[in-house]
Amino acid sequence: MAYQKTTWVDHIVDPVTGDVVQQGTKVTATRMNKMEQGIADAQVLTEALAQTVIGSPVVSGLEFTASGLTAQWTAGVAYVNGVRFDVNAGSIKLSATQGQYIYLDSDGVVKSTTTQATADAKCKLWYFATDGSSIITSVDSRNVASKDMFVKESEVAANGANKIARLDGAGKGAFSITGDAASVGGKIIGTGANQIPIRDASSRLIADQLTNFKKIKSGKDAYGIFKVVEYRRVADNTLYMKSTLSNPDVKGNYQTDTRVYYKMDGVTVDSTMTVTIFYDADGDVISEVPSA
Structure with a gap:
């Protein structure tokens, strides 16, 4: 549901008469709490969209090395649930005789946890397993994003x-x-x-629109009707379509229009369409029906 805004107006009093010129919008707990809830809802939606679209990848850096029970990382750039952090180089003390995950938290701080789910929920970086004095296993767990994404x-x-x-x-x-x-x-x-x-x-x-073509008529009959009409392209005068009337009825009305379409060379036939022409009692054309 869309957020319903409150229109706020100033409370204005005439400085001379003391009369209220404009009654201002009252500030109430209900209205302020509505505003606070709208801000909170917008932030939740923004964070959800960022997390869905961008997620928690490492863009660059955050390479780890170790010395004893101390793990060092290089400076880098990473996203935690859609929020970008520029991380400075640093180090973290690892716990002895333990498996632990190093991750970047949503506050931009590199931290450790023994719970994989905690690291997965943020931006997981590395996994280390230690004995009493040193690292015995390390796994690069970074989800390194291609720079082509950004x-x-x-x-x-x-x-x-x-x-x-x-x-x-x-x-x-x-x-x-x-x-x-x-x-x-x-x-x-x-x-x-x-x-x-x-x-x-x-x-x-x-x-190929007929209105853009030259029209050339020929074959006029005894009634002044041209039986052949050619449509030629203006640019090069090549033939686009040739219409030929045939099959006259007893009144001399042509009942068939054979339309031959040509390819760009104006010579090669592309297709042929036969159109049946119908007339009314006065000899006027009432319909032209192409063959199926």
């Missing part, structure tokens, strides 16, 4: 292959898939069949 803005390229897109000052991508990518999901960017369409200088999609 990318600095300066390491994000403005463009190029396999790069993370950098946002500009307006929070927009500095490049787009249609500008820098040769293909997306196996689909080539271009104007051909089964390709992702590109845009022209006017930001219009470059695709």
Whole structure:
């Protein structure tokens, strides 16, 4: 449930007359406790999200060496349940004749425990087993995170292959898939069949639309109807589609429109569609139905 805010207003009194100009919002225990609970809930949610997304990895350092019953570690960086800590180099005294886990606690302090569950709940670093005077077993228990998980803005390229897109000052991508990518999901960017369409200088999609083609008519019959219409691409005058009317009824109305589509060369047939034309009693076209 969303947090319900309280709107606070000042209590204003006229300094001359003493009249209350504005009744201020009263400060009550109920309202203050509601605020405190909202802050506590937000902190719990933030910590839960950080723990889920980032967890408790070691980013760098925290290498251990030992001398007798003293373990030393190098400086490093680690996360404890999503909270980052820069840890200085230091040392810790180990207990004799005991197995113990060294971990980074949620207060940023390196500590030891004999309970694995305690170390697992934070950022587990190393395990040591000792005899009376020295270490007999040591195990590197760090979960070392790849630096690729944490990318600095300066390491994000403005463009190029396999790069993370950098946002500009307006929070927009500095490049787009249609500008820098040769293909997306196996689909080539271009104007051909089964390709992702590109845009022209006017930001219009470059695709085979009849409104963008030259129309050439021929084969006019005795009624002034052109039986053949060619649609040619403006850029190179190659033939895109040829429409041919046939099968006239007793009134001379053509009932069949055969549309032949051509590939980019304007010569090779790509597909053919047959359209049946229906007329009303006045001879006006009322529907055009492509064949299934």
